[in-house]
Amino acid sequence: MVTLSIDFQEGFANDTVSLRINGEEVFRKEDVSTKLLLGKAEALKTTVEAGQVVIEIMIQTRDIAITIPFEISADTHLGISVVNGRIEYVVSDEPFGYM
Numbered sequence: 001m002v003t004l005s006i007d008f009q010e011g012f013a014n015d016t017v018s019l020r021i022n023g024e025e026v027f028r029k030e031d032v033s034t035k036l037l038l039g040k041a042e043a044l045k046t047t048v049e050a051g052q053v054v055i056e057i058m059i060q061t062r063d064i065a066i067t068i069p070f071e072i073s074a075d076t077h078l079g080i081s082v083v084n085g086r087i088e089y090v091v092s093d094e095p096f097g098y099m
Helices: none
Strands: 002-008 015-021 024-032 042-048 051-059 064-072 076-083 086-092
Touching: 002 015, 015 042, 024 042, 051 076, 051 086, 064 076, 064 086
Parallel strands: 002 076
Antiparallel strands: 002 042, 015 024, 015 051, 051 064, 076 086
16 A cells, blocks of 8 residues: 545635545545645545556536546655646655645
C-alpha cells in the first residue's frame, strides 16, 4: 500500500466537491473554499494499492468533472485546482509547500 495525499488548492469558492478513487467515493464536502493566504482549501490522505489508479473529481456547483488515470508506485501527492472554469491537477513525489 502507498499513501495518496490530495490537496484541493486554488480556485475553490463555496463549492460542493466529491472525489472517487477506483469507483469508490472517498470525499464529499460542501462549501469548499480556498484560503487565499495559504492557496489551499481542503486535504485528504488515503492509502491505495500500487498500480493503476483512477481518480474522478466532480465539482457539482460548477457542473465540471475530470477523470485522472495514472500509475502509482510510491507515496504520491496530487494537487487539484480550478482554473478558468476547468479542473487542473499536478502530481508530485514531494508534499506541496504552504505557508
